Amino acid sequence: MAKQYETVIGLEVHVELATKTKIFCSCSTEFGGAPNTHTCPVCTGMPGSLPVLNKQVVEYAIAVGLATNCSITQYCKFDRKNYFYPDNPQNYQISQLYLPICRNGGVEIETESGGKKIVGIHEIHMEEDAGKLIHDEWEDASLVDFNRSGVPLIEIVSEPDMRSADEVIAYLEKLRMIIQYLGASDCKLQEGSMRADVNLSIREVGAEAFGTRTEMKNLNSFKAIARAIEGEKERQIDLLEAGKAVVQETRRWDDNKETSYAMRSKEDAQDYRYFPEPDLVPIIISDEWIEEIRSRQPELRTEKLERYKAEYDIPQYDAEIITSHKKLADIFEATVALGKKPKEVSNWLMVETMRLLKEHDMEPSDLTFAPENLAKLIGLIEAGAINRTTAKEVFEKVFAENVDPEIYVEENGLKIEADDGALKGIIEGIVAANPQSVADYKAGKKKAIGFLVGQTMKAMKGKADPGTVNKMLTEILNS
Amino acid sequence: MDLMQLTAVELGKKIKNKEVTVKECVEAALAQMDAVEGQIHSFVTIDREGALKKAEEVQAKIDAGELTGPLAGVPVAIKDNMCTEGLLTTCSSKILYNFVPTYTSEAVLNLEKAGAVIIGKTNMDEFAMGSTTETSAFGPTKNPWNTDHVPGGSSGGSCTAVAAEEVPYALGSDTGGSIRQPSSFCGVVGIKPTYGTVSRYGLIAYGSSLDQIGPVAKDVTDCATILEAIASYDPKDSTSVQREEYDFTSALVDDVKGLRIGIPRDYFGEGLDEEVKAAVLGAAKVLEEKGAIVEEFDLSLVEYAIPAYYVIASAEASSNLARFDGVKYGYRTEEYEGLHNMYKKSRSEGFGLEVKRRIMLGSFVLSSGYYDAYYLKALRTKALIKQAFDKAFEKYDVILGPAAPTTAPKLGDSLSDPIKMYLGDIYTISVNLAGLPGLSMPCGIDSKGLPIGVQMIGDCFKEKNIIRAAYAFEQTRTYQRPAMAEKGAE
Numbered sequence: 024m025a026k027q028y029e030t031v032i033g034l035e036v037h038v039e040l041a042t043k044t045k046i047f048c049s050c051s052t053e054f055g056g057a058p059n060t061h062t063c064p065v066c067t068g069m070p071g072s073l074p075v076l077n078k079q080v081v082e083y084a085i086a087v088g089l090a091t092n093c094s095i096t097q098y099c100k101f102d103r104k105n106y107f108y109p110d111n112p113q114n115y116q117i118s119q120l121y122l123p124i125c126r127n128g129g130v131e132i133e134t135e136s137g138g139k140k141i142v143g144i145h146e147i148h149m150e151e152d153a154g155k156l157i158h159d160e161w162e163d164a165s166l167v168d169f170n171r172s173g174v175p176l177i178e179i180v181s182e183p184d185m186r187s188a189d190e191v192i193a194y195l196e197k198l199r200m201i202i203q204y205l206g207a208s209d210c211k212l213q214e215g216s217m218r219a220d221v222n223l224s225i226r227e228v229g230a231e232a233f234g235t236r237t238e239m240k241n242l243n244s245f246k247a248i249a250r251a252i253e254g255e256k257e258r259q260i261d262l263l264e265a266g267k268a269v270v271q272e273t274r275r276w277d278d279n280k281e282t283s284y285a286m287r288s289k290e291d292a293q294d295y296r297y298f299p300e301p302d303l304v305p306i307i308i309s310d311e312w313i314e315e316i317r318s319r320q321p322e323l324r325t326e327k328l329e330r331y332k333a334e335y336d337i338p339q340y341d342a343e344i345i346t347s348h349k350k351l352a353d354i355f356e357a358t359v360a361l362g363k364k365p366k367e368v369s370n371w372l373m374v375e376t377m378r379l380l381k382e383h384d385m386e387p388s389d390l391t392f393a394p395e396n397l398a399k400l401i402g403l404i405e406a407g408a409i410n411r412t413t414a415k416e417v418f419e420k421v422f423a424e425n426v427d428p429e430i431y432v433e434e435n436g437l438k439i440e441a442d443d444g445a446l447k448g449i450i451e452g453i454v455a456a457n458p459q460s461v462a463d464y465k466a467g468k469k470k471a472i473g474f475l476v477g478q479t480m481k482a483m484k485g486k487a488d489p490g491t492v493n494k495m496l497t498e499i500l501n502s
Numbered sequence: 503m504d505l506m507q508l509t510a511v512e513l514g515k516k517i518k519n520k521e522v523t524v525k526e527c528v529e530a531a532l533a534q535m536d537a538v539e540g541q542i543h544s545f546v547t548i549d550r551e552g553a554l555k556k557a558e559e560v561q562a563k564i565d566a567g568e569l570t571g572p573l574a575g576v577p578v579a580i581k582d583n584m585c586t587e588g589l590l591t592t593c594s595s596k597i598l599y600n601f602v603p604t605y606t607s608e609a610v611l612n613l614e615k616a617g618a619v620i621i622g623k624t625n626m627d628e629f630a631m632g633s634t635t636e637t638s639a640f641g642p643t644k645n646p647w648n649t650d651h652v653p654g655g656s657s658g659g660s661c662t663a664v665a666a667e668e669v670p671y672a673l674g675s676d677t678g679g680s681i682r683q684p685s686s687f688c689g690v691v692g693i694k695p696t697y698g699t700v701s702r703y704g705l706i707a708y709g710s711s712l713d714q715i716g717p718v719a720k721d722v723t724d725c726a727t728i729l730e731a732i733a734s735y736d737p738k739d740s741t742s743v744q745r746e747e748y749d750f751t752s753a754l755v756d757d758v759k760g761l762r763i764g765i766p767r768d769y770f771g772e773g774l775d776e777e778v779k780a781a782v783l784g785a786a787k788v789l790e791e792k793g794a795i796v797e798e799f800d801l802s803l804v805e806y807a808i809p810a811y812y813v814i815a816s817a818e819a820s821s822n823l824a825r826f827d828g829v830k831y832g833y834r835t836e837e838y839e840g841l842h843n844m845y846k847k848s849r850s851e852g853f854g855l856e857v858k859r860r861i862m863l864g865s866f867v868l869s870s871g872y873y874d875a876y877y878l879k880a881l882r883t884k885a886l887i888k889q890a891f892d893k894a895f896e897k898y899d900v901i902l903g904p905a906a907p908t909t910a911p912k913l914g915d916s917l918s919d920p921i922k923m924y925l926g927d928i929y930t931i932s933v934n935l936a937g938l939p940g941l942s943m944p945c946g947i948d949s950k951g952l953p954i955g956v957q958m959i960g961d962c963f964k965e966k967n968i969i970r971a972a973y974a975f976e977q978t979r980t981y982q983r984p985a986m987a988e989k990g991a992e
Binding site for chain 2: 064067069070071072073074075076103105107109112114115167294296297298301302303304359373
């Protein structure tokens with residue numbers, strides 16, 4: 024019988040923090056400026072420049088640590104990680120090795136079987152991002168852009184507690200949700216504000232010792248992560264089955280080719296010569312500071328979900344979808360706060376919003392419409408000014424362009440004709456033009472009224488409320 | 503009378519009283535430079551045009567009553583490891599031979615606010631690594647008292663510029679004695695303030711946890727006045743300390759009655775030149791006669807300071823100097839194949855021997871498997887040395903000893919024996935390790951005609967104690983100029 028293997032996975036997750044300025048200088052972290060415009064002597068490593076720690080970075084790191092049940096290192100320091108590369112202007116990265124800000128935490132995930140499991144967090148540390156190298160093929164030269172140099176990151180290092188790609192995705196989704204809820208980052212994998220390196224080894228089921236692990240880099244989506252895990256698992260099993268050994272190395276995943284390449288082996292591993300950063304003083308984190316951050320912690324998903332069910336009386340299923348992303352929850356709460364029925368608001372988010380997101384291949388964090396406009400749209404339905412079919416069309420406009428539904432409906436003449444006289448005239452015309460249907464109705468075929476309602480709506484170009492039409496028709500037919 | 507013979511404060515007064523213009527002061531400085539630079543080579547860069555232009559601007563502000571401080575209009579020389587916007591800043595290294603900073607260091611900005619006119623950048627040991635100013639890529643600086651001898655280092659150029667009266671005062675930096683030892687060798691006064699007193703922003707780092715900028719001048723009054731101008735709390739330097747007060751000149755009183763002075767026996771043992779010993783003890787005697795309480799004591803741990811220092815400073819330097827790689831600024835090798843070859847050749851060609859020696863030493867002590875044995879142990883030693891000083895300062899206000907074991911050695915002697923050069927730092931280094939303020943001032947001339955310096959060390963933030971002791975001692979002496987200063991501009 025073939026051997027049974029178990030996959031052992033640990034993750035190193037880098038998250039770009041949502042601060043306005045960089046970690047050690049006051050340059051903007053804004054994405055997409057012209058190269059080297061968000062720079063100063065500090066983040067370009069000019070001689071004599073010195074780093075000054077951005078307090079917000081520490082607060083975000085503590086917030087993430089508290090939300091992931093870590094203990095906070097109250098005497099914490101930065102260290103220098105020394106290595107030469109042109110995207111790193113000082114040729115050292117300011118990071119944390121000896122006293123990382125958070126340690127010994129964990130988050131609960133749901134496993135495939137529906138059970139619960141804790142994935143341990145070994146540590147969270149703060150560090151600076153590097154610049155970006157642009158290779159100019161034509162000139163046979165490389166250019167460097169330091170706009171990203173010094174953007175704050177936290178690295179969340181898990182314990183090797185995950186056993187499958189599904190668990191890895193569940194863990195990442197959980198982390199992403201927590202961090203987004205905290206407002207500490209938007210956690211977009213495609214844009215690189217969340218990056219995960221996968222450490223993976225395999226061992227025979229029942230074995231205690233870990234196998235030799237590899238580290239996989241360049242994983243830009245959950246799908247790529249899942250594929251890379253499957254691929255690496257199979258590669259390692261094949262090696263072992265062939266009697267070969269797994270080499271401890273860093274590998275780069277190529278998602279197009281669905282295969283990975285060795286980048287560097289342990290033998291080539293650099294000695295980073297870490298030592299305490301002498302240009303920064305130790306960070307002393309008082310109990311009061313921690314408590315202050317704890318008291319400011321926003322409501323996280325689990326609490327929110329329970330509250331939605333209790334306070335707004337919406338079903339578990341709805342609450343789960345709406346709280347699955349902070350942006351959805353924010354829109355939900357803001358719209359409800361404008362006086363709209365929770366279930367009605369939730370329906371718009373769960374059905375139409377989710378449909379359009381999927382259609383446009385967007386994430387909830389990409390939503391741009393104002394809760395006020397969703398509230399106005401619901402208001403128009405409640406007032407009977409538009410019917411649901413029209414409302415769906417208008418919502419597409421709200422979704423795409425954040426239009427004001429009241430103005431849009433008015434300008435495009437979508438309002439239901441409130442003039443009962445005009446409607447009555449049209450109905451009478453329809454009744455006169457369709458004697459067979461009238462006869463059927465009077466003969467007891469009550470369903471025949473449906474055809475007449477349809478004809479009326481057609482004549483009204485949709486600008487009538489089907490309920491009203493039905494009511495008026497019934498009156499006329501029965502008179 | 504030659505203007506450059508005056509102290510900075512005296513010259514400032516003359517400018518203020520309209521007895522002399524700023525331009526005349528700058529011209530006097532330039533004339534003296536023309537006369538002596540060929541013999542001593544204090545400067546890497548002389549900014550004639552910039553200084554003359556600045557002289558007019560400063561004069562206008564003085565005339566308008568906008569600049570009233572004691573240093574307004576007085577020319578100054580800056581050690582070439584402090585960034586000066588638009589003015590070449592080389593650290594006396596080939597690797598920065600063309601580096602023109604885009605910003606000015608905080609200490610220099612503070613001086614500019616006080617109306618200082620920067621006249622040039624002074625020569626130094628490459629990246630402040632050395633004790634003789636011979637490791638400069640632009641050639642050595644020579645001692646104005648005897649040009650066969652070194653001026654000390656690494657702030658050699660700043661000290662010779664003051665001693666030879668090319669400028670009334672200068673800024674130096676001190677990582678292990680680099681202000682105090684050359685001050686001693688050149689017969690001038692220099693102060694290394696408490697770590698964190700003067701901003702390091704814009705000072706090109708050697709050993710970040712030890713580096714401190716300080717003044718070099720002809721007397722204690724100048725040094726206290728300059729220190730008052732350059733010291734500031736700077737939020738751009740995380741190691742900058744918000745001090746309770748930035749007043750140093752109120753300590754310029756000729757009164758040491760009751761001042762407790764400790765003489766560490768460990769500073770007067772083997773290796774100390776007899777003439778130096780006699781002169782330094784003579785200074786202690788003078789202060790005792792003036793009413794100070796002078797006592798001998800055992801400081802302990804002195805022999806561990808040098809190894810601890812060379813481990814810590816080299817470790818930090820190996821990382822601090824990593825940015826000089828030929829990519830962004832400074833020297834890049836002519837021909838190379840690929841990135842790593844470019845790094846290797848640029849750095850091999852751009853750095854001098856002593857710098858490379860310390861980068862290698864620092865890289866070694868930080869490398870995996872050696873960190874605990876060397877770097878961590880050195881940090882623990884540093885903490886113990888600080889404790890030894892803390893204990894001493896429970897009993898004494900000032901610790902008095904030599905600044906260096908000998909007077910200035912001959913050119914070339916130290917380069918051939920680096921260990922000997924390192925040992926020459928024995929009395930100054932522990933002051934940096936403990937972050938304390940230290941001052942060196944002349945206390946005699948030896949039989950070779952070279953100046954002898956006495957060092958006074960204070961507790962953290964107690965610069966005023968050493969300024970008071972130094973000022974009182976200075977009142978018993980007359981300032982001695984090297985013959986070169988006198989002959990210079992005549």
